[in-house]
Amino acid sequence: MTERIERVAAAANRIRHHALNMGEVQGQGYVGQALGAADMLAAVYADQLRYRANDPEWEGRDRFLLSTGHYAIGHYAALAEAGIIPVEELESYGSDDSRLPMSGMSTYTPGMEISGGSLGHGLSIAVGIALGLRHRAPSGEGSSARVYNFLSDGELDEGSTWEAAMGAHHHQLGNLTAMVDINALQADGKTDTVLRTEPVTEKWEAFGWYAQRVDGNDVGALLAAFDNAAGQAAAVGRPSVILCDTKVGRGVPLLEEREKAHFMRIEEHEWQLCRKQLTAGSNGKAGR
Numbered sequence: 001m002t003e004r005i006e007r008v009a010a011a012a013n014r015i016r017h018h019a020l021n022m023g024e025v026q027g028q029g030y031v032g033q034a035l036g037a038a039d040m041l042a043a044v045y046a047d048q049l050r051y052r053a054n055d056p057e058w059e060g061r062d063r064f065l066l067s068t069g070h071y072a073i074g075h076y077a078a079l080a081e082a083g084i085i086p087v088e089e090l091e092s093y094g095s096d097d098s099r100l101p102m103s104g105m106s107t108y109t110p111g112m113e114i115s116g117g118s119l120g121h122g123l124s125i126a127v128g129i130a131l132g133l134r135h136r137a138p139s140g141e142g143s144s145a146r147v148y149n150f151l152s153d154g155e156l157d158e159g160s161t162w163e164a165a166m167g168a169h170h171h172q173l174g175n176l177t178a179m180v181d182i183n184a185l186q187a188d189g190k191t192d193t194v195l196r197t198e199p200v201t202e203k204w205e206a207f208g209w210y211a212q213r214v215d216g217n218d219v220g221a222l223l224a225a226f227d228n229a230a231g232q233a234a235a236v237g238r239p240s241v242i243l244c245d246t247k248v249g250r251g252v253p254l255l256e257e258r259e260k261a262h263f264m265r266i267e268e269h270e271w272q273l274c275r276k277q278l279t280a281g282s283n284g285k286a287g288r
Contacts, residue, residue: 066120
């Protein structure tokens with residue numbers, strides 16, 4: 001387990017650096033979410049997901065669906081870490097004719113399974129894909145591929161998310177795992193002031209899911225949760241959800257303390273300071 005934690009933590013650190021580099025291209029963006037979700041993305045791509053970097057459309061791949069299309073900056077960083085897109089291409093983020101638009105588009109980016117711009121649709125699509133994979137193989141046993149759906153806590157405001165959750169339980173989609181980034185922030189303010197969803201673990205359990213809640217910035221806790229979810233995995237069974245408490249801007253104290261953190265505007269002179277803080281933190285220093 002120690003080797004796994006170290007490997008995933010190192011990948012998360014590189015994902016954070018990639019996100020800062022991309023953010024500097026535009027001078028702004030959803031950088032805080034990428035930093036906060038980096039450990040979740042690293043756990044998936046460095047430890048869980050079956051894929052072929054040189055063949056993103058491989059039929060046997062696990063599917064990772066980014067429902068939160070504005071988190072694309074973090075997803076691109078993870079795709080670069082996985083070797084699916086070149087690291088050098090990250091410099092084109094958000095530019096004209098780039099394959100890396102600011103909101104994820106499946107028609108543009110290798111490894112991007114869905115266009116996730118309209119929040120609340122991702123889990124519905126994931127349910128359809130998981131059900132389709134079950135029926136794909138002629139033997140009736142279905143494909144062994146799994147579906148991972150990344151959602152935000154703000155998406156739990158959407159009724160379509162809960163309709164999909166009911167559907168997943170009804171169809172016994174044991175090949176589906178949802179991940180919810182609970183960073184307590186959305187575009188209109190703090191999540192609990194927009195629409196309270198607590199007690200969120202109990203809600204998912206009431207909808208028939210195997211639910212776990214962990215510190216989403218604790219790699220060891222994330223990996224243990226994925227291991228537990230794997231115990232539920234089956235073509236027919238109980239869907240799993242991992243509820244991940246994260247901090248916007250994680251690893252960069254300057255950004256962790258920003259009041260308006262949903263869409264960040266970062267001054268030109270601050271980018272290098274952000275990198276220094278991130279490097280210092282990864283080396284066990286205070287970084288302030």
